[in-house]
Amino acid sequence: MMGGKHYLPLTDEDRREMLKKIGVNSIEDLFSDIPDKVRLKSDLELPPAMSELEAVRHLSSLAAKNKHLNNCTSFMGAGVYDHFIPSVIKHITGRSEFYTSYTPYQAEISQGILQAIFEYQTMICKLTGMEVANASMYDGSTAVAEGAVMGCGATRRSKALVSRSVSPFYRAVLQNYFNSRGLDLEEVPLKDGHTDFSKLEEMVDDETASVILQQPNFFGLVEDLDGVGGTIHDHKAVLVMAVDPLSLPLLKSPADYGADIVVGEGQGLGIPPSFGGPLLGIMAARSRFVRQLPGRISGETIDSEGNRGYVMALQTREQHIRREKASSNICTNEALVALAAAVYMAAMGPQGMREVAEQCLQKAAYAREKITALDGFEAVFSGHSFKEFAVKVPGKPDDLNQKLLQKDILGGVDISPFYPELENTMLFVVTEKRTREEIDTLVRELEGWK
């Protein structure tokens, strides 16, 4: 059986008529421009085609082999989180006028996505205190990397400093982008799980393009960034701040710390974790950086009759116009995920998002206190947590997670591989979704370990 016939409307009769109209005798003739020497002489070796029913059964059987957040209680974070997702989101993103469209090159029939992105940009600006945001990057890590490169472009310098308290997942990608481009990257050391600001002060100089910090940092700690922006700006360098958008209704905004470019992972804004992708890279900046901003931006204009409308703005920054002089090569982004985030922010509103942030803060504090009171479990760092905290555990994190899995608990992320100095250290997250009972169960299981 040939697969996918229901997606292929041409009949044999159609094909015959069309070949005749084209003026060729056979389908083979249409491919006669491919040199015989390279032509595939046999059929592709793929499994037999499945009907829709068979495919669903096959995929369902694969899905059934995975544990997931609906059949486990998760305390796993490190950049991707189990936050509440309101039902409205999938109904909106499931509207096929949105999801089967592409980049809005033809603005007059793309007002839906253009306005939704314009509103998304506005909400990101309101959360971060920035003046311009783009329509999305691939994820937090690529947003960090592009933000740091932007700083190099804006300052015409080639060195960046990144705190070791920035997610190792972000730093890996950042390092790679910098290696490839021949830019220099230096790491600012830690002091009790926070950026060592006295070291940063020594390291930042008149050759520094970007300084990359994360708030709350990878360990979940809220850093005291007062005055840091000033130090960085004294050297005419750029402060790139990676943020968790769900913390922003509660925490002092990046703008108040003097951030020039704000980046981050937007997955918490109503996006399922999907094994780490698709995610949502947030990218916002002060308006003076607008010409260096990568990616799509929706902008307001008027039509021939004076009606308000939206178009892709400042396209002369972009690859399809500017080619090798473009601010980035990004073309396809995460627009539908940005739409989901916009619906999330619209539905949750300022109170809903504030409540999520406060519940994260309260529940994480409760769990942190309980866990670190257990014998052998120690808080690794002092300071103020938002929703995550690092704990040194009395044994191998892998073993602990195996035990927790028997109770359908996804434990913390083992962060020792990223920080060799932190032996047997796990990062736990407690989101607004966790109940007191779930936290108490975790604590009981930890207590009974060993």
Added chain:
Amino acid sequence: MRKQKALLFEMGRSGRQGYSLPSSDVPGKSLDELLPKKMQREEPPGLPELSEVEVVRHYTELSTRNFGVDTGFYPLGSCTMKYNPKVNEEVAALPGFALMHPCQPEHTVQGALELYYNMEQYLKELTGMERFTMQPAAGAHGELTGLMVIQAYHRHRGDHQRNKVLVPVTAHGTNPATVTMAGYEVVQIPADERGNVDREALKEAVDETTSALMLTNPSTLGLFEEEILDIAKIVHDAGGLLYYDGANLNAIMGYVRPGDMGFDVVHLNIHKTLSTPHGGGGPGSGPVGVRERLIPFLPKPLVAKKDDQFYFDYDLPNSIGKVQSFYGNFGVVVKAYNYVCMMGAEGLKQVSTDAVINSNYLATLLQKNYYIPYDRLRKHEFVVSAKPQSKKGAGAGDIAKALLDRGFHPPTVYFPLIVDEALMTEPNETESKETLDAYARAMEEIAGAIDEDAGKIAAGPYNTVVGRLDEVRAARNPILRWQEE
């Protein structure tokens, strides 16, 4: 028909809410005890306050102001706007896929790893490559990853002087932009009179500084590079590598494979060729495949199998590292995997057959009224030049707007750059003959309307929710967020 749509910020009332959350059930502490005052936000962020029904109606109305493949014919050249099978959406939303955390232990994600593993085998077979990474999140991200891998390969061999990448004039804009992002210099290669890469110019351009040639085959003109083996030889003899931009793979599945043409690295746009939706701009997925000698440099981890167990292989000492936080756009790969399972080898070949028939058929119909340069066999797309129409007063951009009035999404306009007033047209295999006939009639009618009154066409569109939007104004006076008056 035309009316302005209110913004979210112009709607709602203070005190309305569109969410429902349980109350916190842990013993609460005072906020200031948990977080010093100076770390707290003083003013709420100023987001709109809306009830759920207002949110739903707002976005539903916005959706009616948007055109997707489900709305109608969408021949946007090189973007492969084929129909997106509904079942793909369902399987990708299964909790066992959509709700997995990327840091879960390997034995709790065996189904996901098996899917990645199988998909890699299928992509290898489809392209003739020997290893794939799924990490790149989009085509352009795949290009960057591919060039990083090539760079690492040359550097590893001590070939540090290779600082140039050759890009034909017909390439997508992402190619030259990617070259710059990877720290390389672009050398542009012209096309010959048949639309192929100018091999004399290529011979002149290659030397010991050549890192790679990036090639889209078939090209953005929809033309197959007839002398691909000679091109490969020229580049390889100079010590360069051959990069395949998979944007146009939809034309050749089951007929010819990049690996057999001599390419060393390929990226695929699985949101194009393998049917996953484009999402109003994304997400996509851009897996990168390589030949044997480049495997050590691929991003880590790769997915491997031992004794029926699947695992992430991080033991790749020469790997470039990571290009995305985790393992790429898994949710998109699930949809493409489902598509490949359903199509099979014969189905995928039929996809390319029908894409090429549709393209050549539509080009033949349009030739009656339009000029189509490079008159030879096309693959899945072709480029109309509206230069004659433009001289009468309505060019490619105006024809595009006239198509909006007639219910069609227009082709890609003003690209590729080597064709004046270009309309790059890709009909796809999922369109019926009737649809192509209707589009050709609309194009014929537009040609007639231009002959009659080009000014009227140049002032369109007329039947859309907004009239022609002023892009110049948006560039001169950028308004990029809503602000209170």
